[in-house]
Amino acid sequence: MDLSGFIVQILNGLAEASSLFLVAAGLSLIFGVTRIVNFAHGSLYMLGIYVAYSVVQQFGQSPFGFWFSLVAAALLVGAFGALIEIVLLRRIYRAPELFQLLATFALVLVINDATLFIWGPEDLLGPIAPGVRS
Numbered sequence: 001m002d003l004s005g006f007i008v009q010i011l012n013g014l015a016e017a018s019s020l021f022l023v024a025a026g027l028s029l030i031f032g033v034t035r036i037v038n039f040a041h042g043s044l045y046m047l048g049i050y051v052a053y054s055v056v057q058q059f060g061q062s063p064f065g066f067w068f069s070l071v072a073a074a075l076l077v078g079a080f081g082a083l084i085e086i087v088l089l090r091r092i093y094r095a096p097e098l099f100q101l102l103a104t105f106a107l108v109l110v111i112n113d114a115t116l117f118i119w120g121p122e123d124l125l126g127p128i129a130p131g132v133r134s
Helices: 003-034 041-059 063-087 097-119
Strands: none
Touching: 041 063, 041 097
């Protein structure tokens, strides 16, 4: 292996390590604040994107429709997150961490499969934000 290949491998390793550090730091922060091991945050972000895509398709491509859709999607997914908090997470606050991990990982699987069922496996491309040039 020549020097350029070695440098590329070093940079790839550093990029992967920084990604893993960000995930670990995020999970540590979530656990430190909420005292629950919650893996479902990423799935809720994903659900928010899909809901925003659907709402944009319903309200049109106008600037008002686009920005309204983003706010509406955030509120809808926030309400869904509050429902998850009330129905699932409050029941497992005092449970062992492994049980919390299993319950929230099961929630990840349920949200991912429901998203796949509703929106399908193909890529969905939404509109560009009004005022942004492509």
